[in-house]
Amino acid sequence: MFKKIKDLITSYKLSKLNFRLLVYVFALTTLGVFAIGSATEGQDYQLRQIVGVVVALAGLIVLTLFSYKFVFKFYWPLYFVAIGLLLLVLILGQTKLGATRWIDLGFVQFQPSEVAKLFLIIFVVMFIQKHYETLDTPKTLGLVNLFALIILFLIFREPDLSSTIVLFVTFCAIMFLSNMSGKIIAAIAIIAVPVVLVFGFFAINPNSGILQEYQYNRIVGFFQEDNKEAKEIRYQQENSLLAIGSGGLRGKGIENENATSVKNGKFLSEAHTDFIFTIIGEELGFFGAAAVIILLLLVVIECMIVGSRAPDIGSRLFCYGFGVLIAIQSFINISVATMLLPNTGVTLPFVSYGPTSLLSLFCGIGIVLNIGLQRQK
Numbered sequence: 001m002f003k004k005i006k007d008l009i010t011s012y013k014l015s016k017l018n019f020r021l022l023v024y025v026f027a028l029t030t031l032g033v034f035a036i037g038s039a040t041e042g043q044d045y046q047l048r049q050i051v052g053v054v055v056a057l058a059g060l061i062v063l064t065l066f067s068y069k070f071v072f073k074f075y076w077p078l079y080f081v082a083i084g085l086l087l088l089v090l091i092l093g094q095t096k097l098g099a100t101r102w103i104d105l106g107f108v109q110f111q112p113s114e115v116a117k118l119f120l121i122i123f124v125v126m127f128i129q130k131h132y133e134t135l136d137t138p139k140t141l142g143l144v145n146l147f148a149l150i151i152l153f154l155i156f157r158e159p160d161l162s163s164t165i166v167l168f169v170t171f172c173a174i175m176f177l178s179n180m181s182g183k184i185i186a187a188i189a190i191i192a193v194p195v196v197l198v199f200g201f202f203a204i205n206p207n208s209g210i211l212q213e214y215q216y217n218r219i220v221g222f223f224q225e226d227n228k229e230a231k232e233i234r235y236q237q238e239n240s241l242l243a244i245g246s247g248g249l250r251g252k253g254i255e256n257e258n259a260t261s262v263k264n265g266k267f268l269s270e271a272h273t274d275f276i277f278t279i280i281g282e283e284l285g286f287f288g289a290a291a292v293i294i295l296l297l298l299v300v301i302e303c304m305i306v307g308s309r310a311p312d313i314g315s316r317l318f319c320y321g322f323g324v325l326i327a328i329q330s331f332i333n334i335s336v337a338t339m340l341l342p343n344t345g346v347t348l349p350f351v352s353y354g355p356t357s358l359l360s361l362f363c364g365i366g367i368v369l370n371i372g373l374q375r376q377k
Contacts, residue, residue: 052355063366251285
């Protein structure tokens with residue numbers, strides 16, 4: 001067994017390892033660790049994040065060395081594990097800020113929806129690869145949509161609307177990039193657009209029961225000046241804008257004691273997760289915030305480049321899908337911090353506090369790196 005593992009590892013050429021992607025990821029993670037330490041009192045969150053980095057790095061190394069084909073063989077078990085974890089969090093999960101998204105393991109809070117994102121991408125790309133010849137048939141399209149909707153529904157029920165949206169957009173991107181027939185895509189669009197509009201119309205009705213009260217206030221109240229609850233929610237985003245603007249070009253410095261700091265004034269809640277970009281903008285200024293955006297963009301680009309050289313349809317779609325996941329999640333987080341979108345609880349990839357999220361993202365990067373090691377010329 002050890003000989004087989006050794007042969008597998010030595011079969012790769014180190015020159016094919018995407019060191020650029022590693023540098024971008026480690027740079028973002030390092031910035032995140034310092035920002036988390038600055039955003040929180042004491043060192044508890046920062047130390048937990050560092051431990052999370054170590055564990056996530058171990059996962060990245062393992063998945064970089066072991067062939068993605070071996071991992072992808074277990075796409076059905078991974079799918080059912082995702083469903084099991086999401087059901088478990090609904091039964092035994094810890095409720096915080098009106099949502100039941102975490103399982104308390106004592107030493108850390110585990111968030112199943114973060115793991116489910118990675119597992120669903122693996123499942124969908126492998127399902128497409130296995131049924132690629134019949135992808136345009138109603139049966140195959142119906143099944144893959146049904147399987148994805150089960151995961152999306154369970155995440156939505158937590159409730160976790162932001163993760164549901166991120167994963168839904170990622171799923172749509174994977175389906176679009178799978179070389180489906182143009183006629184099929186047009187037909188789906190013709191049907192989907194009216195359905196989404198009708199669903200949205202009913203969802204924004206406060207008596208519909210589709211959205212929780214706090215979700216309604218965040219989304220609908222974002223545009224209502226006379227909504228008192230929404231005004232309090234917008235107050236965080238207004239403070240976020242003030243903090244980013246006050247950072248100027250160079251910022252006020254990490255862990256500064258400036259009395260005019262929005263962070264030091266305790267005007268932001270969840271600064272180490274949802275509003276970590278605000279901390280970077282205030283303390284590292286325009287240069288720091290721009291560096292984070294550029295690094296995230298480079299990570300997405302590298303995922304797309306690896307995908308374009310992938311040896312099969314499943315690995316290609318995984319790289320594309322994982323890149324889209326990082327892109328859409330980053331866009332939403334930064335848009336919330338800059339008040340372009342209503343307030344949502346989505347984290348900034350590699351930067352925000354969250355050991356589960358970090359583990360899932362590093363494992364995804366490990367798979368992308370392994371696909372790159374087996375890339376075509």
